[in-house]
Amino acid sequence: MKLQRMDTLLRQAREKKIALGAFECWDSINIQGIAKASSLTGIPVIFQATPVEYEPMGGAAALVHMVKFYVDKYNINAALHLDHGSTLEQVEDCVRSGFSSVMLDASACEFEENARLSAEAAKIAHAGNLSFEAELGHVIGGDGGDGAESALTVPSEVVEFVKRTQVDCLAVSIGTVHGDYKGKPELRLDLLKEIASLVEEPLVLHGGSGTPIAQLHAAIKLGITKINICTDIHKAFLAGIEEARKTLTPSVPGNFYRPAAQMMTEKTVEMIRLFSTGIPQD
Ligand code: 13P
DSSP states (O other): OOOHHHHHHHHHHHTOOOEEEEEEEESSHHHHHHHHHHHTOOOOEEEOOOOHHHGGTTTTTHHHHHHHHHHHTTTEEEEEEEEEOOSSSHHHHHHHHTTSEEEEEETTHHHHHHHHHHHHHHHHHHHTTTEEEEEEEEBBBTTTTTSSSOOOOOOHHHHHHHHHHHSSEEOOOSSSOOOOOSSSOOHHHHHHHHHHOOOOEEEEOOTTTTHHHHHHHHHHHHHHEEEEEEEHHHHHHHHHHHHHHHHHOOTTTHHHHHHHHHHHHHHHHHHHHHSSSOOOOO
């Protein structure tokens, strides 16, 4: 099965009033787990990785080969997306390597610079027939993250940003954080509602892990169609390793990593189901 543009999958998801999970990839065990989860649920999935994740795998092209192998093996509908690209060179590398979607994240910059860089990256993506995601407002890490200040998306900037950048999917900052929350998550659904009324591009929520499901369901209902997940599936993977350490010897890696694969896959199935069922309708 060919990798599909992410915006195509997201528009189909929106018609069904569901969101798709976009899951971080770091090795072939977890990539296979994500593919299996998509196959078990019958819901398309987005594989994504930042350069920090794919460089140790051998680079962007190595990741493309791995993802395509499992997409074929499980015969699933999927996109492969560059998450948090930080340079135009990374965007070009992913386009050349066969990704089907890219993000350039200049959200820590002021509006003008974010719009300028995002527009340049969008041109590169569109020339290769890839979809493009950018972020307006800035989602930080729960533990302080990249040192930049958290900034909520300003609705009055949204239409101009989309027009200037020609972005296909817009990541918004409405109160989530990457990684663990320090306090109690409280999404600004009022902001999301206003933003969703202004643009018709699919909206993306970064920092999905640890967010109460009722708030995620409310966000999906208002227009979020892609939910980024890393921490929750990585925690499940690490819990599997801890489990293995209790009884198994590291001398047989295949057995040792089996619980990690199993627990991560189960968590991914659970999240795909949460994003596609039980969403309140009007
Ligand atoms: P979490 O680690 O909070 O799930 O965030 C992942 C993310 O947003 C990747 O872009």
